[in-house]
Amino acid sequence: MLDRSIRFEPEDIVTRPLGARQRGFIALAEAFAARGHEVLARRLDGAYITRHGVRWGQLADEAPAFGDALPDRILAWRDPLLLDARSVAEDGQRWLWYDGGLAGLDENECRMALLTSLARIIFTDPRQRDGYHNDLGFIPRLIAPGASPAFVAAGNEHIAVVDREQVAITVAGWNDGLADIVRIWREEIAVKPAHARLEIYSAALANALAGQESNVPDVLVNLVRDALGDGVRVCMPLSEQEMAARMANARVFLHHGGNRFNGDHAGTWLCDALAAGTPVVSFGGIAEARIENGRNGYIVPDDAAYGNLVAQMLGDDAFFAGQSEAARNGRREWLNVAADLEKL
Numbered sequence: 440m441l442d443r444s445i446r447f448e449p450e451d452i453v454t455r456p457l458g459a460r461q462r463g464f465i466a467l468a469e470a471f472a473a474r475g476h477e478v479l480a481r482r483l484d485g486a487y488i489t490r491h492g493v494r495w496g497q498l499a500d501e502a503p504a505f506g507d508a509l510p511d512r513i514l515a516w517r518d519p520l521l522l523d524a525r526s527v528a529e530d531g532q533r534w535l536w537y538d539g540g541l542a543g544l545d546e547n548e549c550r551m552a553l554l555t556s557l558a559r560i561i562f563t564d565p566r567q568r569d570g571y572h573n574d575l576g577f578i579p580r581l582i583a584p585g586a587s588p589a590f591v592a593a594g595n596e597h598i599a600v601v602d603r604e605q606v607a608i609t610v611a612g613w614n615d616g617l618a619d620i621v622r623i624w625r626e627e628i629a630v631k632p633a634h635a636r637l638e639i640y641s642a643a644l645a646n647a648l649a650g651q652e653s654n655v656p657d658v659l660v661n662l663v664r665d666a667l668g669d670g671v672r673v674c675m676p677l678s679e680q681e682m683a684a685r686m687a688n689a690r691v692f693l694h695h696g697g698n699r700f701n702g703d704h705a706g707t708w709l710c711d712a713l714a715a716g717t718p719v720v721s722f723g724g725i726a727e728a729r730i731e732n733g734r735n736g737y738i739v740p741d742d743a744a745y746g747n748l749v750a751q752m753l754g755d756d757a758f759f760a761g762q763s764e765a766a767r768n769g770r771r772e773w774l775n776v777a778a779d780l781e782k783l
């Protein structure tokens with residue numbers, strides 16, 4: 440498995456915040472190992488260690504992965520240019536796990552990498568598959584990502600409604616519809632429970648509110664600052680285990696996904712929230728492929744409906760309990776992803 444993003448260690452999931460890209464890479468590598476495969480995961484930089492059955496190395500290392508034996512599978516994580524750099528067994532396969540925009544596959548270097556490697560493209564969103572022009576003759580597979588183990592475990596530990604605080608959580612970026620979510624919280628939820636909170640996990644926004652250098656527009660900073668008295672809390676991102684505990688204590692996960700903010704083709708946070716037993720409210724986008732509308736969350740048409748559903752999740756125990764149970768029962772783990780990839 441090959442990733443070219445940032446320097447990280449597999450232990451970072453318990454010591455510091457990691458992006459969904461790195462968390463998914465770690466979880467899938469460990470899922471393959473748990474299913475009995477010998478796995479070498481190479482990333483841009485980091486220590487040479489073994490953790491949970493996965494050997495970790497660096498991309499620059501050209502040493503054979505498995506001695507004299509060539510790998511049966513090479514999986515490039517989101518980067519087509521990693522595909523043809525290493526040999527594969529005679530009957531082996533190269534896979535490209537791709538949850539990015541389709542324009543990235545049309546760049547000349549990427550097209551050449553796909554052609555020379557004969558890789559199998561794995562999309563994560565039906566919108567990618569439907570929009571792919573496929574002039575290279577490839578037939579993309581569609582495999583959804585999974586929830587990280589920490590969220591699965593947290594969901595198992597917080598089944599009772601009484602364990603849940605009247606909290607809504609969002610990780611929406613400052614340029615991914617966060618302003619709309621804050622406005623809905625303030626203007627479209629007529630009656631909130633007395634102790635209801637909206638927790639926004641954003642380092643950029645937290646830094647901006649503290650007066651530090653940030654790219655967050657002043658209009659959003661002022662909007663959020665005005666909402667602090669209405670139960671809005673801005674929090675620094677947490678490690679995976681800490682975030683899983685917070686998610687499993689909340690009642691609803693707020694996602695945008697509207698037409699202007701639907702570039703996410705992974706929806707990893709949606710998988711994590713559902714595994715923690717926390718229903719989702721969204722305008723659409725990738726959420727349409729991750730939730731069962733009306734069963735473990737809702738895709739809503741407008742701000743008023745969004746606010747109404749959030750209010751119900753926070754204030755109606757029976758309504759929340761049914762949605763939460765369905766979310767937990769229908770969760771998808773990275774172990775399921777590994778099993779799906781084995782079938783290719």
